[in-house]
Amino acid sequence: MSGVLLIEDDDRIRLSLAMALEDEGYTAHGVATAEEGIAEQRRQPAETVLVDLMLPDMDGFECIRQIRRFDDVPIVVVSAKGDTHDIVAALEAGADDYIVKPVAVKELAARLRALRRRARAVTGPALDVHAFGDLEVLPLAGEVRLHSEPVLVTRTEFQLLCELADHAGQVLSRQQLLERVWGYEIGDERLVDVHVGRLRQKIEDTPGKPQHLVTVRGLGYKLQP
Structure with a gap:
């Protein structure tokens, strides 16, 4: 490169x-x-x-x-x-x-x-596969699957999804995600919001009513276990 x-x-x-x-x-x-x-x-x-x-x-x-x-x-x-x-x-x-x-x-x-x-960075938690019903996140393989079909995501979207998958069921604030995914101690939280929106278009059957990547009002985002 x-x-x-x-x-x-x-x-x-x-x-x-x-x-x-x-x-x-x-x-x-x-x-x-x-x-x-x-x-x-x-x-x-x-x-x-x-x-x-x-x-x-x-x-x-x-x-x-x-x-x-x-x-x-x-x-x-x-x-x-x-x-x-x-x-x-x-x-x-x-x-x-x-x-x-x-x-x-x-x-x-x-x-x-x-x-x-x-x-x-190697996004490698303990699990090879994080399963959320019909959604699978495979950190070591660098893959995302929905209904067993591959989902095309960008590098940033993938790492955001992996970070949320590593903490399934836990709410992560926008600032935490900025630090962990983008590496920014201070940054524009719109980066997080827009990338979450893009991910929902790809991993949710009904993006307007997300079942996997949900908003916890006033706190942040989480992946439903």
């Missing part, structure tokens, strides 16, 4: 971010369009992808969706668009995190380190 891929059409920002990340010990290279970025990720997969939302050939949301069709690589949006709608839309498209420009490189590097630690 080739480090960090920057999909950013502003030459100045792309080059300065690449240089700054290299100063932090990363290998970074960039492209100016979504099409180039998608093709590059297919050809030579990066460990992490940074995506701007305002690209000349397609918007960043669609770029993320297209990458997600073939790769579960951690994706971080780096954009000047910082309102709640854009942040939630990017996470729903499949991004793992969102940083608003101007970028503090130290903060970005810290988040990338957390993503990489998470990607390399």
